[in-house]
Every structure is written in C-alpha cells, then in structure tokens.
Amino acid sequence: MKRITGTFLAKKFIKLVTLLIAVCVITFVLMELSPIDPVTAYVGASTKVGAEQRALIAEHWGLNQPPMERFVRWFTSIIRGDWGMSMIYRRPVLEVIGQKFLSSLTLMSIAWILSGLIGFILGILAGIKEGKLADRLICAYCHILISTPTFWIGMLFILIFADTLGWFPVAMSVPIGVLAEDVSLLDKISHIILPALTLSVLGTANICLHTREKVSDIMKTDFILFAKARGESSGRIVRNHVIKNVSLPAITLQFLSFSELFGGTVFVEQVFSYPGLGRAVVESGLRGDLPLLMGIVIISLIFVYAGNLIADMLYRVIDPRIGEDWNI
Amino acid sequence: MKKRKITAFLLILALAVSCFAGCGKASGETAREERKAKDELIVAIGEEPETGFDSTTGSHGSITKVFFSTLFQRDKELGWINDLAEGYQVSPDKLTWTVTIRGDALFTDGTPVKAEDVAYTYQTAKDSGSDIDLTMIDSIKAVNDTTVEFKLTRPYSPFIERLAYLGIVPKHAHDDTFKDHPIGSGPYKFVQWDKGQQVIAVANDDYYGTKPNIKKLTMVFLDTDTAFEAVKDGTIDVAQINGSLAGQAVKGAKVADIPSIECYGVCFPMVANEGKLAQDGTVMGNNVTSDLSIRKALNTAVDREKIVSGVLNGYGSVSTTGLEKMPWLNPDAVLDPAEYGNVEAAKQILAEGGWSDTDKDGIVEKNGQKAEFKLLYTEGVYRQEMALEFIKVASEIGIKVQLEKRTWDTILPDIHKEAVFYGFGSGDPSELFNLYYGGCAGGPVAWDNSGVYNNPAVNACIDKALNATDEAEAIPYWKELQKYTSAKGDAPYCWLANANHVYLIADGFSFGEPVVQPHGGRIFDNVTEWSWGN
Numbered sequence: 020m021k022r023i024t025g026t027f028l029a030k031k032f033i034k035l036v037t038l039l040i041a042v043c044v045i046t047f048v049l050m051e052l053s054p055i056d057p058v059t060a061y062v063g064a065s066t067k068v069g070a071e072q073r074a075l076i077a078e079h080w081g082l083n084q085p086p087m088e089r090f091v092r093w094f095t096s097i098i099r100g101d102w103g104m105s106m107i108y109r110r111p112v113l114e115v116i117g118q119k120f121l122s123s124l125t126l127m128s129i130a131w132i133l134s135g136l137i138g139f140i141l142g143i144l145a146g147i148k149e150g151k152l153a154d155r156l157i158c159a160y161c162h163i164l165i166s167t168p169t170f171w172i173g174m175l176f177i178l179i180f181a182d183t184l185g186w187f188p189v190a191m192s193v194p195i196g197v198l199a200e201d202v203s204l205l206d207k208i209s210h211i212i213l214p215a216l217t218l219s220v221l222g223t224a225n226i227c228l229h230t231r232e233k234v235s236d237i238m239k240t241d242f243i244l245f246a247k248a249r250g251e252s253s254g255r256i257v258r259n260h261v262i263k264n265v266s267l268p269a270i271t272l273q274f275l276s277f278s279e280l281f282g283g284t285v286f287v288e289q290v291f292s293y294p295g296l297g298r299a300v301v302e303s304g305l306r307g308d309l310p311l312l313m314g315i316v317i318i319s320l321i322f323v324y325a326g327n328l329i330a331d332m333l334y335r336v337i338d339p340r341i342g343e344d345w346n347i
Numbered sequence: 348m349k350k351r352k353i354t355a356f357l358l359i360l361a362l363a364v365s366c367f368a369g370c371g372k373a374s375g376e377t378a379r380e381e382r383k384a385k386d387e388l389i390v391a392i393g394e395e396p397e398t399g400f401d402s403t404t405g406s407h408g409s410i411t412k413v414f415f416s417t418l419f420q421r422d423k424e425l426g427w428i429n430d431l432a433e434g435y436q437v438s439p440d441k442l443t444w445t446v447t448i449r450g451d452a453l454f455t456d457g458t459p460v461k462a463e464d465v466a467y468t469y470q471t472a473k474d475s476g477s478d479i480d481l482t483m484i485d486s487i488k489a490v491n492d493t494t495v496e497f498k499l500t501r502p503y504s505p506f507i508e509r510l511a512y513l514g515i516v517p518k519h520a521h522d523d524t525f526k527d528h529p530i531g532s533g534p535y536k537f538v539q540w541d542k543g544q545q546v547i548a549v550a551n552d553d554y555y556g557t558k559p560n561i562k563k564l565t566m567v568f569l570d571t572d573t574a575f576e577a578v579k580d581g582t583i584d585v586a587q588i589n590g591s592l593a594g595q596a597v598k599g600a601k602v603a604d605i606p607s608i609e610c611y612g613v614c615f616p617m618v619a620n621e622g623k624l625a626q627d628g629t630v631m632g633n634n635v636t637s638d639l640s641i642r643k644a645l646n647t648a649v650d651r652e653k654i655v656s657g658v659l660n661g662y663g664s665v666s667t668t669g670l671e672k673m674p675w676l677n678p679d680a681v682l683d684p685a686e687y688g689n690v691e692a693a694k695q696i697l698a699e700g701g702w703s704d705t706d707k708d709g710i711v712e713k714n715g716q717k718a719e720f721k722l723l724y725t726e727g728v729y730r731q732e733m734a735l736e737f738i739k740v741a742s743e744i745g746i747k748v749q750l751e752k753r754t755w756d757t758i759l760p761d762i763h764k765e766a767v768f769y770g771f772g773s774g775d776p777s778e779l780f781n782l783y784y785g786g787c788a789g790g791p792v793a794w795d796n797s798g799v800y801n802n803p804a805v806n807a808c809i810d811k812a813l814n815a816t817d818e819a820e821a822i823p824y825w826k827e828l829q830k831y832t833s834a835k836g837d838a839p840y841c842w843l844a845n846a847n848h849v850y851l852i853a854d855g856f857s858f859g860e861p862v863v864q865p866h867g868g869r870i871f872d873n874v875t876e877w878s879w880g881n
Contacts, residue, residue, distance in 0.1 A: 053756075054754070054756035054757050054759075055756050056756060059755060059756065060756075061478065062478045063478070065478065065773070066771070066773055066775075066778050066781040066782075066795070067478075067480055067508075067773055067775065068478050068480045069480050069482060069792070070790060070791040070792050070795075071480075071482040072478075072479075072480035072481075072482050073791065073792065074791075075476055075482065076476050076477070076478070078476070079475075079476020080476060107397050107398070108397050108398060108399075109397075109398040109399070109404055109405075109526070110399075118542065119543075177573075177576070181576075181580075182576055182579075182580065185375070185580065188582070189573055189576055189577050189580070189582065190569055190573050190577070191541075191544045191545065191567070191569075192541075192544065193541050193544060193545070195389055195545060195565060195567055195582060195583060196382075196387070196389050196545070196547060196563070196565035198538065198539055198547065199539055199541070292543075292544070292568070292569050292570065292573055293543075294541070294542055294543025294544050295543075298543065302397075
C-alpha cells in the first residue's frame with residue numbers, strides 16, 4: 020500500500036515538473052510576443068529620460084540580450100534557487116511574492132471555507148426540497164451569482180455595505196492613519212469581511228448547484244425510499260444518508276476550485292484596493308516585469324496543482340473503494 | 348423553542364455586525380472633526396512608489412518632497428529658489444556646476460546633511476539603472492562639507508532641473524532596508540508604510556524650512572472612484588479626482604482645482620510619405636498632414652473653449668502653444684480667441700491651399716489625394732473625448748480623421764505616419780527639444796519629435812538654448828524657436844487645452860498657494876502650507 024502511494028506521488032511529481040517547465044516556456048514566449056517593451060513600460064512616456072538612459076536601464080536589467088539567452092539565464096538561476104529581482108519593486112521576487120501571498124492567503128482561505136460551507140448547506144437544502152419554493156429560490160440565487168462578474172459584485176457590495184449602510188470600510192486591509200501597534204484584530208477582521216464575502220459568493224453558487232444535483236439523485240434512490248417508509252424524518256435522512264454520500268463530490272469540487280479562487284482574488288483585490296498577489300500579477304504583466312510574472316505563475320501553478328492533488332488523495336482516503344486502484 | 352433559538356442567534360449576529368459598523372458613516376464625520384482639531388490629515392494623492400521610499404532608485408514624483416529635500420525647487424512663478432542649496436555657480440566652460448548647500452540641515456536621525464551625502468545620492472542614482480536620467484553627469488565630488496561639484500559631459504543649461512527632483516539620502520544609513528524606513532531631511536518624518544495601502548508621516552520638528560501646519564499626514568493609495576467615496580463618507584479628507592467626477596455635489600467637501608501645464612495636443616507628421624524609414628524600421632510621413640494648409644486649417648477650426656467647457660467641465664484652460672503659463676512662453680506664438688474656433692476661416696485656408704471637394708463626398712481633395720488620416724490616441728482621462736471633438740470639427744471642414752485607440756506599445760508602428768494624440772507638460776523647457784528637435788526624429792525614442800519635424804532655424808535655437816550657461820540665459824532661445832513651432836508658423840502641433848488638476852477636499856482644508864502643476868504633479872512642493880485653516 021505504502022509503496023503504491025509512493026509511486027502515485029512520484030508520478031504526480033514528475034507531472035508537476037513537466038507542467039511547470041511547459042508553463043514557464045509558454046509564459047515567456049507569450050511575453051516575448053506581446054508588444055510590451057519593458058524599458059518603455061518602466062520609464063513611462065516620460066520626456067525626461069533620454070535614449071542614453073534607456074540603454075542604461077536595458078543594460079542594468081539585462082534586457083538588451085537576445086530572448087533565448089535571457090530565458091536560459093533565468094532558467095538556470097531559478098534551478099539554483101535564485102528567483103531574480105523584480106523590476107517594478109526592486110526587491111527579490113521571492114520577497115515580493117512572500118509578502119503579497121500571505122495577505123492573499125488569509126483572504127482566500129476565509130472565502131474558501133465560507134463558500135464551501137454555505138454552498139454545501141444550501142445545496143442540501145435545495146436538493147431535498149427539489150421543485151419546492153426554497154429550491155427555486157436557491158437555484159435562482161445561484162444562477163444569478165454564477166452569471167455575475169466578481170468585480171461587479173464587489174462594487175455592489177461596496178455601494179451597499181460600505182457606502183450606504185456604512186457597516187464596513189471601503190477599502191484596504193488596515194484602518195487608515197492608524198499606527199501598526201494600535202491596529203486591533205477587530206479592525207483587521209472588519210476590513211477582510213467584505214472582500215472575503217465577495218470572493219466566496221462566486222464559489223458558493225458552483226458548489227451549491229453541484230451538491231443539489233447530487234442530493235436530488237440520492238433522494239430518488241431506493242434506500243431513501245426505504246428510509247422514508249421506515250418513518251425516518253427528513254432531518255435524520257439527511258444526517259444518516261445524504262451527507263455521507265454527498266460530501267465526497269463536494270470536497271473534491273471544493274479543492275478543485277482553487278484555480279477559480281485564485282482568479283477571483285485578482286479581481287477582488289483590485290476592487291477593494293487590497294494589497295495581495297492579485298494586484299502584483301496585473302502590474303507585472305502590464306509592465307513586463309518578467310521575473311516577477313514568472314515567479315507568480317510558478318507559485319500559482321503549484322498552489323492549484325496542490326489543490327487538485329489533495330482532492331485526488333482525499334478521494335482515496337474517504338472512499339476506500341477507489342483506494343484499491345492507485346493508477347492514474 | 349426552536350424559534351427562540353433562531354431569534355437569539357439573529358440578535359447576536361446583528362450585534363456583532365453593528366460592532367463592525369463602528370468605523371461606519373456616522374462616525375466618519377466626527378473622525379474628521381477630531382483630525383481637524385489635532386491638525387491631522389488623510390489624503391489620497393498620487394501613486395505609491397512601488398520600489399519603496401528610496402529616492403535614488405526612481406523618480407517618485409511629488410511624494411519625494413514629503414520626506415526629502417531637494418537642492419532646488421520651482422517657486423510660484425516657476426523661477427528657481429533654493430531648497431537645500433544656497434546657490435550654484437557654473438564655470439566659464441559651462442562644464443562644472445558648483446552647488447553650495449546650507450549647513451544647518453539635519454536628517455531625521457539627527458545627523459547633519461553634508462555635501463558628501465549629496466554626492467553619494469547623485470552617484471547612486473546615476474548607477475541605479477532607473478528612470479532618473481543623469482547621463483549628462485561625468486563625475487560628482489564633494490569639495491568640502493557644504494560644496495558639491497558636478498562635472499558634466501557637455502554644456503547643459505536645463506541641468507538645474509536634474510537638481511530639483513532627487514531627494515537627498517544619508518550616505519551612512521543608506522542600506523537595503525532604507526526603502527522601507529527612509530531617512531530624509533524634508534518637512535516630514537517617516538513613521539510607517541503599509542505596502543500597497545498607505546504611508547504615515549509626522550511633522551519633522553528639526554526641519555530647516557517653515558514647519559508644516561499639518562502635524563500628521565497619512566497618504567493612502569486608492570483608485571480615484573474609491574477615494575471619491577472615501578472623502579464623501581469622511582474616511583479621508585483630500586482626494587485627487589478628475590473633472591468628470593467634479594460635477595457631483597458632495598456634502599462637507601468641495602472641489603479645488605489647481606492650474607496645470609498638463610497640456611493635450613495633436614502631433615502631425617510633417618513630411619510626406621516617401622517610404623523613408625525611422626531607426627526602428629517604421630515608415631515616416633503622411634501625405635495629408637504634411638501639407639501646411641491642412642495643419643493650419645485644423646488649428647483654426649478647433650474651438651478650444653468648447654473643449655475646456657465641454658470635456659474638462661471648465662476645469663482647465665485653452666492652450667494654443669502647449670506652453671501657456673511657462674516663463675519661456677513667447678506671447679507672439681499664442682493664438683488670439685478670434686483666431687480659432689472659426690470653421691469658415693479654416694475652409695478658406697483649405698481652399699487657398701488647393702483643397703476642394705470636387706466629387707461632393709464631403710471630403711476635400713488635392714491632386715487626387717483625399718484629406719483623410721488617422722488620429723491615434725491612448726487610454727487616459729479626457730483623451731478620447733478631446734479627440735472626438737477634434738475629429739468632429741475636422742469633418743466640418745471636409746477633413747476625414749479616423750480615430751483609433753492604441754496602447755503606447757501598439758502605437759509605435761504608425762507613430763511617424765499618422766497623427767498622434769499626446770499629453771505633455773513636464774514643466775521643463777528642455778521638453779521643447781523632445782518635441783521639435785530635428786535630430787530626434789525617427790531616433791531611438793519614437794515619441795521624441797514623432798512628427799519628424801525638421802526646421803534648421805528651430806534646431807539652431809535648441810542647440811543654442813541647451814548650450815547656454817543656465818536656464819535664464821537659455822530662455823530667449825526657447826522663446827525664439829516658438830516663432831516657427833507655433834500654429835502661426837509651421838504648426839507641427841494642434842494644441843488643445845490644459846487640464847487643471849482637480850481635487851475633492853473636505854470643507855476647511857486649504858492647499859495654500861500651490862505652484863502650477865506639471866504632468867505627474869508637484870502638489871507636495873508646498874506641503875508645509877497645507878492647513879485646516881484653524
């Protein structure tokens with residue numbers, strides 16, 4: 020059994036490495052093909068920087084070398100563990116990512132848990148009440164959410180909860196003008212609620228609709244009919260039969276949603292002026308900061324891949340029937 | 348029983364939510380009153396320097412002036428006054444600039460500012476490969492504690508501009524962590540930086556100049572719309588906005604606009620398209636705009652006042668030279684209000700130039716060439732609206748201008764063969780070199796003289812101006828060249844308007860008397876004058 024787990028992980032690891040290399044190459048090629056000139060993007064349309072200085076900048080950041088050479092240099096240094104310097108931030112790429120990723124991570128985990136829980140509960144509710152008013156309301160809610168862009172929901176939330184009702188602050192992750200030592204946990208929580216809520220809303224709909232589908236399938240099975248015939252209340256049916264059967268696909272789905280979560284963060288952070296990785300992605304792409312962009316691409320790939328891997332593993336842990344066949 | 352549980356739960360939830368509501372709207376205005384009483388201010392102005400607050404690794408725009416002192420700065424009339432410097436001297440061969448600095452300035456860590464720090468700052472900035480262009484400097488030397496010598500590679504009269512934007516850093520404390528904890532000798536002392544969000548500063552009690560009225564200054568980095576909302580609900584006090592938001596009335600706040608030299612205009616390709624290539628291989632020239640009567644007709648037809656009132660909502664001023672309010676403006680180059688916004692006169696110019704609509708399709712022709720060209724513009728406030736007004740007027744006089752949106756990267760292939768919509772206004776006379784110098788055309792920086800204008804008289808004036816000892820000696824030459832570059836001369840541009848910098852400010856707040864703002868702003872130059880008026 021252990022040996023099999025070993026080969027499973029080894030295979031997954033090889034897959035990850037090849038995927039990483041492929042994604043790096045593609046990102047690099049795309050950046051090369053884009054019309055963005057890093058020096059111009061760095062300087063902006065300033066008339067105060069002459070041709071001579073532009074050449075110096077290109078030289079300083081190694082931008083005057085042919086693309087192939089730059090890629091090979093970047094690649095060999097990253098294998099040695101050196102992620103390079105971000106041109107925009109003038110700091111080591113890992114430092115920038117580390118800082119930004121931490122604040123994004125809190126946001127993402129809150130949103131992830133919220134969307135998972137709310138989606139799951141709503142899904143079960145809709146599933147057992149299939150066709151009834153509650154189901155129709157929940158479905159309508161989900162369909163509306165699924166077809167709404169995240170940034171729009173964010174703006175709507177700001178308008179309602181921050182602007183009109185004044186319950187939450189408009190933006191940022193810390194209170195304005197307050198020294199770090201005076202910032203309380205409550206302050207931090209009140210700043211994260213709105214962005215986290217916005218981010219979770221999208222995931223909720225997805226998981227809710229899937230769970231609902233699964234629940235309604237289960238509700239039609241013979242063993243539920245039998246349970247009903249035995250006189251079990253719907254509460255007990257849910258507890259005894261439905262949750263067990265539904266939790267597996269729900270958990271998988273929840274771990275697979277890492278990629279959407281990551282994509283959603285980019286928008287939410289923009290709308291809420293929240294300092295996370297999302298904003299760094301946009302900046303590095305638009306301004307041709309290759310080392311930073313590549314760094315973020317690698318980190319996000321590992322993040323999403325880890326999500327998928329966990330889902331795969333959980334499948335096997337929760338449902339022993341799958342565990343018998345460890346092939347991938 | 349169950350129902351009571353639910354009610355209890357809801358009550359708890361409601362309580363919890365109202366807890367967070369503490370920082371909500373009602374308290375926003377009281378918070379502002381508290382700030383007023385304590386001379387504290389929260390502003391959303393300008394962009395965050397992502398590289399941190401190390402002035403040697405990037406020109407940070409106006410925010411430099413909060414923490415750092417520069418050697419010189421522009422005064423209210425756009426002349427030069429000393430900041431950290433006490434004066435300068437230029438050697439007879441114009442290659443050595445000797446700057447003396449005051450002896451009483453202190454960094455916020457208590458150490459005196461010495462010439463050595465100045466030399467170190469300039470050397471570091473020069474070597475940093477950043478957007479601070481110091482390529483005209485050959486070497487820098489601290490002669491004694493208060494004298495610095497800059498040796499230049501060539502005479503360069505606008506050199507003082509380079510001495511006005513670089514914040515001086517202390518040599519002894521300039522290490523890897525400096526950008527996160529800057530030490531300067533400016534009016535404010537650095538306290539805290541929450542990356543991506545805000546920076547907090549307090550008044551520097553040891554500042555050698557006038558002490559600032561505002562004792563605690565918080566600068567937040569928000570996008571314009573969010574900042575606007577934040578002023579509305581009292582969270583912040585001042586926000587930079589744009590003219591289109593200025594129309595909304597806001598309780599407890601008003602709009603303040605500051606004159607600027609943020610000038611918008613259309614650059615025309617000046618030569619015919621003969622297949623000549625620029626250095627980067629793109630084609631130069633346009634057969635329509637190379638005709639003087641086309642350029643003059645457009646300059647005559649466009650109603651700048653309409654642009655100021657319609658597009659800028661009145662927050663701006665007419666520009667026909669791109670140099671209004673500058674000390675080096677040649678008044679003879681300015682168009683009189685009677686000389687523009689006149690469609691009939693424009694048609695007359697076209698007719699005299701040989702352009703007429705023979706096939707009755709609404710577009711004039713000359714020798715089989717239809718009067719049509721593209722106008723390329725980029726994303727930015729006001730740009731699209733102004734460009735639309737421009738093409739509308741052009742169509743009234745029978746010139747078909749096709750509007751196309753590009754980015755600064757995708758504009759490059761056509762930059763020399765189509766008209767381009769620009770925003771200029773660095774507030775530096777040497778910008779005239781970038782705009783009109785023949786030698787720049789088709790060179791390594793594509794938007795320097797992208798219209799390929801080449802008038803030997805203009806080139807000679809620019810050479811003389813750059814070769815002068817200093818700005819004062821150069822100004823007559825800068826003025827002279829405008830004889831040719833104005834709309835009355837060769838009309839290489841059609842200048843439209845200056846957009847004022849617009850701010851939403853809380854009632855009671857005053858900027859004092861800010862200087863005329865260049866592109867990118869100079870708003871923090873007089874930060875010590877800002878006040879709550881109490």
